[in-house]
Amino acid sequence: MKIVIIDYDMGNLRSVQKAIERVGYSAEISGDPAAVRSADKLILPGVGAFADAIAALEAKGLVEPVRSFIASGSPFFGICLGLQLLFDESFEDGRHRGLGVLAGTVEKFDARPAGGPHLKVPHMGWNRINFRRNAPLLDGVVQGAHMYFVHSYYVKPADPAVIAAETEYGGPFTSIVWSNNIFATQFHPEKSQAAGLRMLLNFCRM
Numbered sequence: 140m141k142i143v144i145i146d147y148d149m150g151n152l153r154s155v156q157k158a159i160e161r162v163g164y165s166a167e168i169s170g171d172p173a174a175v176r177s178a179d180k181l182i183l184p185g186v187g188a189f190a191d192a193i194a195a196l197e198a199k200g201l202v203e204p205v206r207s208f209i210a211s212g213s214p215f216f217g218i219c220l221g222l223q224l225l226f227d228e229s230f231e232d233g234r235h236r237g238l239g240v241l242a243g244t245v246e247k248f249d250a251r252p253a254g255g256p257h258l259k260v261p262h263m264g265w266n267r268i269n270f271r272r273n274a275p276l277l278d279g280v281v282q283g284a285h286m287y288f289v290h291s292y293y294v295k296p297a298d299p300a301v302i303a304a305e306t307e308y309g310g311p312f313t314s315i316v317w318s319n320n321i322f323a324t325q326f327h328p329e330k331s332q333a334a335g336l337r338m339l340l341n342f343c344r345m
Contacts, residue, residue, distance in 0.1 A: 142343065143178035145205070146170035147195040149220065150184035151329070162340040177248040179213060180342065185220025186290035189229040189245060189292070191221055193237065202238065209240055209321060214345045217323030222316060223294055233291050241318060242297035252309040261291040262308050268326070273301040274317040275338060275345065276324075276338050284334040286314070286326035293325060 144155055144166050147335030152168045158259045159166040159182075164183065167174065175181060183205065185192055196202050209215050217225055229245035237245070247259045265285045268275060286306075293312040296302060304315035306325070316323045322342060 140164075140179045141177060142166040142180045142182065143174050144168045144182045144184060145175060145201065147185075147192065147199055147201060149187045149192045149195055150218075150227065151186055151327075152184060155184050155218065155329045158336060158339055161342065162336055162343060164343040167269045170199050170201065172200045172204040175201060175208055178208065180216070180292075180345070181205070181208050181213065182218065182342075183221035183224065184217045184218040185224065186289075187220060188236070189220065189223060189231040190233065190235045192224055193235060196224075206238060206240065207294060212320050215321050215323075216339075216342050217288060217316075217321070218329070219327055222323035222325050223292060225273055225316070225321065226255060226296070227293055229292065240321065241301060241316065244295050245291050248309065248312075255309050258309045259260050261289060263289050266314075266326075268304040268305050268306055268314050269311075270304050273319065274315065274322070274343050276315065276317065276322045277303070279337050280334050280342050285331070286324070286328070286335060287330040288326045289312075290325060323332060 223245045225240045226243045301318040303317040304316040305311040328338045
């Protein structure tokens with residue numbers, strides 16, 4: 140089985156690879172479109188700005204291979220920015236088109252939500268996930284498990300049916316997406332101790 144972690148110069152690639160190794164599997168880090176096309180499972184991590192990430196994917200010729208891989212029905216895992224990139228567009232520092240695999244937008248947390256407490260942005264640290272659906276990724280993970288987040292933007296899916304879990308931060312936001320073969324988390328499972336490693340194990344076993 141070939142698991143590929145996409146290298147587009149925008150992620151903590153080695154920490155994801157090490158987490159995969161900790162659960163008993165191996166993963167290749169590659170920015171080669173041919174490696175993406177030949178993968179059995181694909182992981183798109185990411186840390187940084189949305190526009191820079193899309194530009195890097197385009198420059199490396201990875202946009203169409205990633206879309207084609209997802210369309211093939213093989214298991215795909217997006218992490219943090221890798222979740223946000225799946226959607227139609229982001230309003231981070233302007234307006235930027237995403238991969239358009241899932242309908243919806245990427246929007247910034249309001250530091251002063253109406254009628255609510257002042258929020259620190261970025262949302263950083265441990266927070267709970269609340270299941271909305273029993274996704275295969277969550278097998279063996281307890282309701283309310285704490286995950287590690289670092290982000291200023293969150294996704295707003297057009298179709299609420301793709302939301303597998305939410306997290307509270309000035310109101311509920313989508314923290315896990317599941318649509319057919321697509322699994323994606325706003326938090327970093329590779330930094331989320333046993334519960335996060337369990338999710339990576341579940342993905343590797345698919």
